[in-house]
Amino acid sequence: MNKVLLVILxxxxxxxxxxxxxxxxxxxxxxxxxxxxxxxPGVVHALWLVLR
Structure with missing residues (x-):
């Protein structure tokens, strides 16, 4: 999956x-x-998982 799309999501x-x-x-x-x-906190958690 494209990282940019995942960050936006x-x-x-x-x-x-x-x-x-x-x-x-x-x-x-x-x-x-x-x-x-x-x-x-949900956004922070999701960003942490996507960018990890």
């Missing part, structure tokens, strides 16, 4: 970016929970 729709980058797993569950609690 990580900012706009963090769980989708994590899903496309890592698939279904614990990282996706953590990101969904972070997005439910607050949106910004």
């Amino acid at each position: 990580a900012i706009l729709l963090p769980p989708v970016a994590v899903l496309l980058n890592n698939g279904v797993g614990k990282d996706l569950i953590i990101n969904i929970l972070l997005c439910i609690v607050l949106f910004v």
Whole structure:
């Protein structure tokens, strides 16, 4: 997947970016929970996973 597209998705729709980058797993569950609690930690987590 193109990194630029994943970064844009990580900012706009963090769980989708994590899903496309890592698939279904614990990282996706953590990101969904972070997005439910607050949106910004979900974005930071998604960016960290995409750029790692």
